[in-house]
Amino acid sequence: MNTLLILPLITPLMVAAVSFLLWRHKAAQKWLGVGGACLSFVWACLLFARVSGGEILTMQAGGWAAPFGISLVADTLGAVMVLLTATMGLAVTIYAVRSIDDRRAAFGFYPVLQILLMGVTGAFLTGDLFNLYVWFEVMLMSSFVLLALGGERAQVEGGIKYVTINLLSSALFLAAIGFLYSVTGTLNMADLALKIGALPTSLTAPLSVLFLVAFGVKAALFPLFFWLPASYHTPPAAVSAIFAGLLTKVGVYALIRTFTLIFAFTDVDVNNLLLILAGLTMVTGGLGALAQTDARRVLSFLIIAHIGVAVMGLGLGTTRALAGTIFYLIEDVIVLTNLFLIIGIMGRVCGTFEVARMGGMYRTHPMLGALFLVAAWSLSGVPPFSGFFAKLALVQAGLEVEGYTVVALSLMVGILTLVAMMRLWAEAFWKPSPMVIDAAHDKMRVAKMLFVPVCALSLMSIGLGIGAQAVYGVALTAANQISDANVYIEAVLGVTR
């Protein structure tokens, strides 16, 4: 039994449980949260080290052999995503220590954050479709609480929209699971892949579309993305950052898993549909970002645009395109989390997120300006930053299969991102401040500790650019594993098709 697979799930659960017992001790909850995030990070590193060679770890919960019990599976893709989750969890928890107010901390911010991380990790590790639904719900419930915690007007408004659309997609997902079970009699993903091939396309095609819509909502694909810019800018920066970094990526991961594993042996071909959706997502996200005047909403639309780029690799479908997608996801998670954290600091300095009312920060906070530029260039894909190499891998893969339109769109999205980010930079940093900033007052308001996770994430994103070869190697290992579904099936069930 591989204990390493269960440790990243048990650690946050125990931390949250103990924290709830210590309900009145805010400081204890805070440091338990930081400690738990550190421990999860260690487990994720160990797990990644174990599987990075190409091995697939499996664990059958309760000793029930697959496909009867619940399987936990960590292939390279899963382990990479778990490592990213743990890293972002740690960064955001440290950021939250000095940025989350006492009122939110008193209502269990730290334990709920741990449960969110547990849900995300579980979604990446499970090998069972119904279990995936359960982890989705764990993740959603805690994200509902984090989003609404504080009860400000904007938060409850954003919360209603977020809750409604996500519950709708969960209901669809659940219905799809029910249908799939009734026709195959199994919910183990590997077993499903084996059995679904026997079904006629008239059954598998509608099922695949149900999954596409359910996961498309979570991933914020066009035309199902409207909930994201309506809600992501309302909670505190730490919460927005973890949402931006991880939650939509879980949707993309679920799409990758479903269409490379479960529907791999059917005649269902959603690749063209995925490419069209990816193209439209990129365009709407990119253009939407240009039209916004709130810094956080600019970023919300950029999340959508870059989800489009990531899904494009899945739509192209070749191994190299999948490797590009995985590289892109790694880069995107780090940079988007970082940008939301940086914008949180900018908002603290200026007292507003409204672009027109920001300004003059280059004079008062040059270091912040540099950090912002690194992240912005990474996101837009300016060489030599990490985003460039991720985009390069995707564009090369796209040209190989002659998907010129979608490649052109993905390059255009890079330009739109650059324009949106540079406009933000010019407004917030270059423009003279519209208000008189009291320098001494600001120094007090922005704690040094907020810069610790931001600097670490910036270094990480620079490191991804310098070590692009190695990162691409990992992405290629993961892509090789998922593009041959038999590898996964054999690791879980011990048989091949």
Place this chain on the structure above:
Amino acid sequence: MIVMLAFVIGGLYAAGLYMMLRRSITKLIIGLSLLSHASNLLIFTTGGLVRARPPIIADGATEIIKPFADPVPQALVLTAIVISFGVTAFALVLLHRTYLTIGTDDLDDLSKTDLARSETNG
């Protein structure tokens, strides 16, 4: 029986979606719970509606005699019911909170965040 349940499930989905499209938040939440009931009932139905045939292999036999009642969907549906109970409870609290904060039950009044000059909260 299955045909009748299919109509019930379809009706629940339709009613749920219709309620979700209303302007009142209360009706929205009723719609959400109808939707989850529909999904639960759907899963329950996928197990096959067989009476008094537990999935137990008789003494001496090596195979189960079909048809039998599949226990897996029943286990799934229990999980799904618990989850939807929790989610509905949260949605009700959120509704109450929304009403206290905004003082309205009308979804059309919730469009302000898209334009609001919201103040910083770090």
